[in-house]
Amino acid sequence: MTDLKQTVLSKITEKDVVTLAKQLISVPSVNPPGKLEEISSFLSCQLRDMGFKVKTVSKEAGKPNVIATTKGTGPALLFQGHMDTAPVTETERSSWTVYPFAGVVQDGKIYGRGAVDMKGGIAAILTAAKAILEADAELQRDLMLAFYVDEEAGMMEAGSMFVVSSGHLDRVTSAMMPEPSNMQVRYVFKGRTIYEIAVTGKTAHTSSPEIGTNAIVKMARVIGALEDLRLKFEPHKWLGSCTVSATGIEGGMPGTNPSVPDFCRALVEVRMVPGQTVDGVKREIENAIEELRAQDHDLNTVVKVLHRRGASETSRESEIFQVLWASAKDVLGKDPELFTGGGAASDLHWLLEKGVPCVEIGPGPRNMAHKPNEFAEIRNLVELSKIYALVALKICCPETR
Numbered sequence: 322m323t324d325l326k327q328t329v330l331s332k333i334t335e336k337d338v339v340t341l342a343k344q345l346i347s348v349p350s351v352n353p354p355g356k357l358e359e360i361s362s363f364l365s366c367q368l369r370d371m372g373f374k375v376k377t378v379s380k381e382a383g384k385p386n387v388i389a390t391t392k393g394t395g396p397a398l399l400f401q402g403h404m405d406t407a408p409v410t411e412t413e414r415s416s417w418t419v420y421p422f423a424g425v426v427q428d429g430k431i432y433g434r435g436a437v438d439m440k441g442g443i444a445a446i447l448t449a450a451k452a453i454l455e456a457d458a459e460l461q462r463d464l465m466l467a468f469y470v471d472e473e474a475g476m477m478e479a480g481s482m483f484v485v486s487s488g489h490l491d492r493v494t495s496a497m498m499p500e501p502s503n504m505q506v507r508y509v510f511k512g513r514t515i516y517e518i519a520v521t522g523k524t525a526h527t528s529s530p531e532i533g534t535n536a537i538v539k540m541a542r543v544i545g546a547l548e549d550l551r552l553k554f555e556p557h558k559w560l561g562s563c564t565v566s567a568t569g570i571e572g573g574m575p576g577t578n579p580s581v582p583d584f585c586r587a588l589v590e591v592r593m594v595p596g597q598t599v600d601g602v603k604r605e606i607e608n609a610i611e612e613l614r615a616q617d618h619d620l621n622t623v624v625k626v627l628h629r630r631g632a633s634e635t636s637r638e639s640e641i642f643q644v645l646w647a648s649a650k651d652v653l654g655k656d657p658e659l660f661t662g663g664g665a666a667s668d669l670h671w672l673l674e675k676g677v678p679c680v681e682i683g684p685g686p687r688n689m690a691h692k693p694n695e696f697a698e699i700r701n702l703v704e705l706s707k708i709y710a711l712v713a714l715k716i717c718c719p720e721t722r
């Protein structure tokens with residue numbers, strides 16, 4: 322192992338990682354409501370103190386994304402994360418045995434909202450970056466960090482999508498993030514597309530419904546047809562099948578108004594596997610509705626894509642995958658495992674869509690995300706910090722490979 326590697330690794334201590342994770346958990350950033358100024362300014366201060374050049378960029382008031390760079394020019398390696406967390410609901414609160422915003426440490430675990438998803442991971446990244454800057458490593462490629470708002474809000478438009486589409490990450494040539502993965506390496510990502518289906522009918526008094534067209538009844542048939550729809554796809558070895566779920570519906574007038582509803586709107590979410598396209602799936606949905614219409618000429622529908630994210634796969638031959646694999650092996654003392662956790666979509670999508678190779682590795686236990694008594698294994702956070710540090714060194718200072 323080179324001296325530089327040793328110096329950097331020796332600077333990563335459990336105490337530092339846990340202290341930072343505790344501080345991050347102590348700044349609540351639950352979403353909703355998604356008020357994220359405080360966590361954003363906490364991270365900005367930390368990064369400035371470490372020697373990063375820091376800026377914040379916002380699409381919406383109260384939602385500043387944080388971007389930090391070292392050199393500020395040339396190709397860059399990006400470590401990213403989301404600053405917001407799932408909320409602590411009223412119902413959930415009574416199941417917590419510790420205060421969710423204190424970062425209680427017990428038996429090798431750190432507890433709190435965001436401990437595993439993903440404030441523990443952010444603490445690991447920050448500790449890694451700090452060790453590299455303190456070791457005065459001569460970086461040939463820029464090391465960038467980006468922390469986003471609104472990942473937990475579902476649509477991510479003020480967060481990663483905005484930061485990528487407004488050009489702030491155009492220099493990024495590879496990226497990594499610590500979504501909880503039980504230390505498994507993830508390189509394939511399901512797509513997530515939300516379709517809005519609107520059905521219009523004809524209103525009438527409910528004493529003579531036969532002269533109206535009930536939009537809710539028509540929508541029930543549309544949803545039934547989509548439930549039965551067999552989309553064309555090849556099941557993926559790691560991601561399994563494409564799935565279709567109706568996630569919302571509204572129609573009719575509020576209260577007990579005696580009117581046949583003339584409008585109904587539903588949201589349908591499709592989680593796609595590599596090989597499927599957003600437009601291809603939309604066509605299949607429209608064809609299924611078209612078949613219904615062949616039997617029911619009164620069916621009036623409009624299908625709109627509200628949110629589109631295709632499925633992606635990073636090549637296992639890519640530099641970032643290879644370097645992550647070797648670094649994880651160095652730290653864990655054995656080959657890491659490939660991610661078997663299925664199909665959540667990733668905030669890396671907007672970079673993946675631009676062809677930037679991206680991978681994920683994060684702490685465990687993955688199944689504690691968004692749960693009462695959420696915790697992260699401290700051992701994982703320290704391993705993770707060392708893995709991110711080695712990846713940064715090997716990519717930004719290739720002589721350390």
Ligand SMILES: [Zn+2]
Nearest residue numbers: 438439500501
């Ligand atoms: Zn997450």
